[in-house]
Amino acid sequence: MFGPSLLTAKASEEVFLEQAGRDxxxxxxxxxxxNAAGTYTSMTGSLMHKEVTDAIxxxxxxxxxxxxxxxxxxxxxxxxxxxxxxxxTSGAFGAMTIGLAGIMCGMDEKKxxxxxxxxxxxxxxxxxxxxxxxxxxxxxxxxxxxxxIETAKELEKAVNDKTAMLWFLNANTDNGEIKWEEFVALxxxxxxxxxxxxxxxxxxxxxxxxFTKLGFDLVCFSGGKGIRGPQxxxxxxxxxxxxxxxxxxxxxxxxxxxxxxxxxxxxVLGMMVALELYLSRDHQKEWExxxxxxKLISDSALSVKGVKTEIHVPPxxxxxxSLYIRWDEKEVGISTDEMRKRLRDGHPSIETVGxxxxxxxxxxxxxxxxxxIVAQRVKEVxxxx
Ligand SMILES: *Cc1c(COP(=O)(O)O)cnc(C)c1O
Numbered sequence: 197m198f199g200p201s202l203l204t205a206k207a208s209e210e211v212f213l214e215q216a217g218r219d220x221x222x223x224x225x226x227x228x229x230x231n232a233a234g235t236y237t238s239m240t241g242s243l244m245h246k247e248v249t250d251a252i253x254x255x256x257x258x259x260x261x262x263x264x265x266x267x268x269x270x271x272x273x274x275x276x277x278x279x280x281x282x283x284x285t286s287g288a289f290g291a292m293t294i295g296l297a298g299i300m301c302g303m304d305e306k307k308x309x310x311x312x313x314x315x316x317x318x319x320x321x322x323x324x325x326x327x328x329x330x331x332x333x334x335x336x337x338x339x340x341x342x343x344x345i346e347t348a349k350e351l352e353k354a355v356n357d358k359t360a361m362l363w364f365l366n367a368n369t370d371n372g373e374i375k376w377e378e379f380v381a382l383x384x385x386x387x388x389x390x391x392x393x394x395x396x397x398x399x400x401x402x403x404x405x406x407f408t409k410l411g412f413d414l415v416c417f418s419g420g421k422g423i424r425g426p427q428x429x430x431x432x433x434x435x436x437x438x439x440x441x442x443x444x445x446x447x448x449x450x451x452x453x454x455x456x457x458x459x460x461x462x463x464v465l466g467m468m469v470a471l472e473l474y475l476s477r478d479h480q481k482e483w484e485x486x487x488x489x490x491k492l493i494s495d496s497a498l499s500v501k502g503v504k505t506e507i508h509v510p511p512x513x514x515x516x517x518s519l520y521i522r523w524d525e526k527e528v529g530i531s532t533d534e535m536r537k538r539l540r541d542g543h544p545s546i547e548t549v550g551x552x553x554x555x556x557x558x559x560x561x562x563x564x565x566x567x568x569i570v571a572q573r574v575k576e577v578x579x580x581x
Contacts, residue, residue: 229545231561232570234514235396239547241420241427242561244470248425251469255462262448265461269468270439273431276475279408281436283443284419284429284467286457288395291416291432292334292363294454296321298442299389299414300338300360308444311453312339318360322351322388326371327364331393335363338453348374348382355386364392364412366403367513380411389413389438395430396513398422401479408433419463422516422560425470426463483517489559489567490517496571500578502527520554521574529580538577546570 221228235241244252266283273282285291300317301307307317319340323332332342340360345351351362351374362383369375374382376392383390391414397403399422407415412434419429432439445454459467494505497519506520525531530538532550539546546569549556557574559567 227545229540229547230563230566230570231547232539232557232559232566233547233549234558234561235418235421236549237427241418242422242424243563244424244426244466245473247473248466248470251465252426252462255460255465260461262461263443265464266443266459269464272468273471274433276471277404277408277433279405279415279433281439282431282433283439284459284464285416285432285446286454286459287420287428287430288393288416288418289331289334289430290454290457290459291414291430292331292391292393293337294442294445294457295391295414295416295432295434295438296335296340296361296363297338297445297453298438298440299391300340301444302441303444305444308449309451311445312337314339318358320354320356320358321360322354322362324351324364324368324372324374327368329365329368331365331395332363335361346373348378351382352386355388359386359388362388362390364390366392366394366397366407369512376407376410376412383413384411389435391415396421397515398474399479399483399515401475401477404433404475414438419467419470423467423470423474425467429459429463429467431467431471486517486558486560489562490519490557492567493557493559493571493574494519494521496575497521497578500528500575503578514558516558516560519557521557521578522554523578528578530578535577539573542573542577544569546573 231239233239270281270283274280285294297311300319320343321335321340322343322345325344325346328342328344336342343354345354362379364379380390390412392407392412394403394407394415395418398417414432414434417431419425419431420427432442445452447455447458490507494507497503497505503521503523508518509515532552532555535555536548536550539548
């Protein structure tokens with residue numbers, strides 16, 4: 197519509213003021229909502245703190261060399277997280293693709309350009325069956341194949357001269373026989389690099405340090421979940437050798453599989469600042485806040501006859517105080533689907549998760565005070581008013 201840089205100072209100030217008052221989502225006919233669900237991509241993940249959006253705005257005002265920026269921020273993040281090296285990626289998903297690609301091709305630019313054709317390259321990734329969910333698509337994007345195993349014995353047998361990597365999905369730790377230490381030990385024994393997907397595993401903050409220390413060669417996190425950085429950013433941590441090789445697949449280099457996984461300077465800065473901010477938070481206090489918020493909503497739901505609640509904390513991934521609300525449909529007179537629809541259609545709109553048996557609520561992605569609105573709306577809807 198206009199190029200602000202071409203306007204006079206006065207005119208550009210007017211544009212800014214006009215812009216500042218714009219309600220873009222409303223203009224577009226979109227409804228915003230209270231996020232009582234969690235860090236879902238479909239709900240745009242998490243909200244960024246002002247320090248993060250300030251860093252993003254700052255980044256938009258100057259040019260820098262993209263590789264130099266990545267180099268410096270990689271060093272800074274590695275120092276913050278006490279690991280060998282790090283890089284900001286396009287989400288945890290992008291981290292998996294470039295991490296594996298880095299392992300497959302090393303620093304050989306011919307091989308980098310060759311992917312997704314894996315002729316002559318190691319192209320098998322071993323995954324426990326219980327960890328083999330849709331996110332492995334990030335790995336097969338390189339051209340590699342997934343080999344599923346269940347036991348340590350099967351894993352040892354599956355390793356051959358085509359084996360590129362062993363991949364572990366932290367969220368599904370309990371669905372696999374092999375746990376972290378043994379997995380890492382197998383990788384070392386068989387001389388195959390190990391990668392752990394920890395996309396949704398912050399909090400606890402300790403996880404940002406734990407898995408590189410345990411000996412995983414590569415570890416990834418989502419930027420826009422618990423860390424509350426840019427939704428499309430992520431972190432790849434671990435061995436410098438592999439991360440430097442992974443970077444060869446990313447922009448500014450163009451003839452690579454990850455050319456579309458660009459992380460712009462604004463997001464690189466936003467991710468760095470979000471991480472700094474996250475590390476400096478009072479995690480204990482934040483946890484206590486979530487617990488009290490969940491209890492408030494639980495108590496409110498329990499005040500309706502026939503309603504039961506369960507407060508729980510998932511052991512791996514989305515490890516935060518969470519609430520299930522269940523009830524006897526005959527007694528309460530509403531289904532879980534209807535309940536969720538009424539919360540969504542109400543004022544303000546509230547998004548939850550759930551299935552036929554229960555409605556699920558978390559408060560960690562809410563703005564302070566919204567828990568009271570949710571507590572009240574839950575009771576109102578259950579009472580059918
Ligand atoms: C969210 C998630 C991803 C994808 O992360 P992005 O940061 O959105 O790319 C991958 N793996 C798991 C287990 C996740 O929860």
